[in-house]
Structure formats: C-alpha cells, structure tokens
C-alpha cells in the first residue's frame with residue numbers, strides 16, 4: 001500500500017493521562033479515510049498531532065515517506081499538508097472572492113511567476129472563481145465574508161484550503177455548528193473535492209451517514225487506542241465496534257456532538 005501518511009506507535013500524554021496510545025495507521029494516496037469514535041476518544045488530539053499543533057510523547061509520523069515528527073505545522077503545510085482553518089484565516093471585511101484570491105496568491109509558485117502583474121491577477125481570479133464554483137459559493141463572490149452564514153464560511157474555508165493545493169487534506173468536523181439544512185451541501189462539496197482531485201483526505205466527523213457516504217476506509221479510535229480499521233461496510237458490522245460504540249455512534253448519527 002502506497003501510504004501518503006503513516007503513524008508509528010504515535011502516543012501523547014497530558015500529565016498522567018495518555019490520550020493517544022500506540023496508534024499505527026496508514027492513509028493510502030488518493031483515498032478517503034475517516035477517523036471516528038465517541039466523544040473524548042482522542043480524534044482531535046490525533047489530528048493535532050498529524051498537523052503539528054501538538055508534539056507526540058512517543059512515536060513517529062511519516063508524510064510522503066519522510067519522518068515529519070519534529071517538523072512544525074508551517075513546515076508540514078509547506079510540504080502539502082492542508083488543515084481546515086477553523087474560520088480563523090478568513091478576512092471578514094474582504095469579499096468572498098478576494099479571500100480566495102489571496103489564498104491563491106499565497107501559493108509559493110505565484111511569487112516566482114514571470115507573468116506581468118495584471119495577467120497574474122486575472123489568473124488568480126480565474127482560479128479563485130473555479131474554487132468558489134466547486135464549493136457552491138460563486139453567487140456570493142461579492143459578499144463580504146462577514147455576511148456569510150456559518151455554513152457558507154465553512155465552504156469558503158474549504159475553498160481557501162484548496163487554493164493551497166495540498167496533497168493531504170485534514171478536515172476537522174466540517175459540519176460542526178452548521179444548520180441541518182446546510183449539511184447536505186457540505187457533503188456535496190466534499191464529494192466534489194473527492195471527485196475533482198487526486199487528494200488524499202482524512203476526515204473527522206460525527207455525522208456517521210456522511211462518513212459512510214464518503215469514506216474508502218475507517219479508523220476507529222476508542223479511549224485513545226486504535227480499536228479497529230477497515231472498509232466501512234466491514235467496520236460497521238464489527239462486533240467490537242458495535243459493543244464499544246453503539247451508544248456513541250447512534251448519538252453521533254443523531255447529529256449531536
């Protein structure tokens with residue numbers, strides 16, 4: 001299996017509490033992998049370890065075959081690891097289009113482009129509009145970002161993330177806090193991303209129907225350990241998953257987090 005991302009005995013403790021314990025998994029190139037588990041299982045902590053927000057107490061992380069355990073979040077981002085920004089990178093007083101254009105511009109290769117300025121700008125706008133189309137925000141390109149709904153801001157955030165052309169997308173609960181009506185649109189956006197690119201995607205999501213609709217592979221975390229991994233159909237039938245998770249998963253399926 002050609003893994004883009006791999007963890008080996010990944011562990012982290014906060015004081016006495018070992019929150020992630022000897023987690024080993026591989027995210028194969030071009031596949032859609034979801035990390036599931038009940039509240040407090042350690043999913044967000046695992047994500048923070050992957051993206052470099054936290055350093056492990058033990059174990060290693062490999063990305064594109066390189067040991068990145070000691071690299072900062074910024075260095076991992078430069079290598080092509082993209083994590084959703086949790087809305088913190090959006091400029092509220094700029095238009096939707098300008099937010100995405102700036103993300104396109106921030107791509108390193110734009111700084112070295114030999115195109116004259118107006119042509120460069122036009123190309124950035126073109127790319128920004130293509131991305132806004134992918135996330136169904138084209139009609140809102142002239143809106144100030146501050147005036148978007150929460151769900152629309154999540155879509156803008158995804159467009160900005162895609163502008164950086166990451167090889168690996170880490171999506172942390174893209175439906176968190178959004179209205180029930182907006183959930184199917186977010187699902188469609190992610191399906192679009194999945195179709196359009198060769199990206200490897202790792203998702204944390206409580207809405208189990210969404211996880212099942214999107215994922216090639218599931219990793220189940222329970223009490224900080226990897227309980228089981230495999231294809232969704234197999235995992236959902238797994239007795240250990242049913243025994244350990246029934247409460248948590250049916251809770252998640254109801255849309256609560």
Ligand SMILES: Nc1ncnc2c1ncn2[C@@H]1O[C@H](COP(=O)(O)OP(=O)(O)OP(=O)(O)O)[C@@H](O)[C@H]1O
Pocket residue numbers: 014019037038039040041042043044045046257
């Ligand atoms: N910085 C920290 N210091 C101490 N304990 C922490 C810290 N971060 C997380 N924890 C603990 O680690 C455990 C796992 O938390 P984490 O947020 O990773 O779980 P989760 O699976 O993402 O939960 P949820 O689905 O509710 O978001 C929890 O018991 C939490 O209290």
